[in-house]
Amino acid sequence: AQSVTQLDSQVPVFEEAPVELRCNYSSSVSVYLFWYVQYPNQGLQLLLKYLSGSTLVKSINGFEAEFNKSQTSFHLRKPSVHISDTAEYFCAVSVSYFNFGNEKLTFGTGTRLTIIP
Amino acid sequence: DAGVTQSPTHLIKTRGQQVTLRCSPKSGHDTVSWYQQALGQGPQFIFQYYEEEERQRGNFPDRFSGHQFPNYSSELNVNALLLGDSALYLCASSALAGLGFHEQYFGPGTRLTVT
Known part of the structure; x- marks a missing residue:
């Protein structure tokens, strides 16, 4: 079985400051790693994913995450946040064998990112 | 493309009742x-x-x-509702067939409140 730990339930950050949201996972098999974002009263949107290859993955809106296999981590970073980044962020894993990308997602408990003007 | 749709948006039920939620995939x-x-x-x-x-x-x-219907839409049924069933229920769709990664797309959810 897989599990995901997001230690920070809430992270307040001043606008234009950098931010890091932490994610650690546990799994006995290879996994795919994901960050999802949930804006108020909306469903989940995929922010970025790690499937294989380069351990540093980037989104179109400036977020990046680095897969660290030895530390079983997949922390999310952004060098300069904006008010529009205020949302709940969920780290998730799924097993990487069998049907690509269609195995169940196991989520962490989420981190609420609040941007302070 | 309408994306994943879910109905209803909100629902209030009483403990012990049954509920059906619906999802149409992308x-x-x-x-x-x-x-x-x-x-x-x-x-x-x-x-x-x-x-x-x-x-x-x-x-x-x-x-x-x-349940899943021939047009790929789906229903979630919950019987004998408990207070602890109060939650946001999310539906996600994806394409199983074919090699490679297939992203799961999420709908906006149905907010179920059990009183």
Whole structure:
């Protein structure tokens, strides 16, 4: 079985400051790693994913995450946040064998990112 | 493309009642997964349907059941509702067939309140 730990339930950050949201996972098999974002009263949107290859993955809106296999981590970073980044962020894993990308997602408990003007 | 749609948006039920939630997948998708997101928690996998069969199931009691129709839409049924069933229920669709990664697209969810 897989599990995901997001230690920070809430992270307040001043606008234009950098931010890091932490994610650690546990799994006995290879996994795919994901960050999802949930804006108020909306469903989940995929922010970025790690499937294989380069351990540093980037989104179109400036977020990046680095897969660290030895530390079983997949922390999310952004060098300069904006008010529009205020949302709940969920780290998730799924097993990487069998049907690509269609195995169940196991989520962490989420981190609420609040941007302070 | 309408994306994943869910109905109803909100629902209030009384303990002991039964409820049916509905999901229409994104065009071209044949697989539907259901997740329960309790307040302040991450989504928890309930089950996944493909070709009208339950393909995977999470740790949820038999009170939770589902169905997938030939047009790939799906229903989630919950019997004998408990207060603890109050949550946001999310539907996600994806395409199972074919090699490579297939992203799961989430709908906006149905907010169920059990009183």
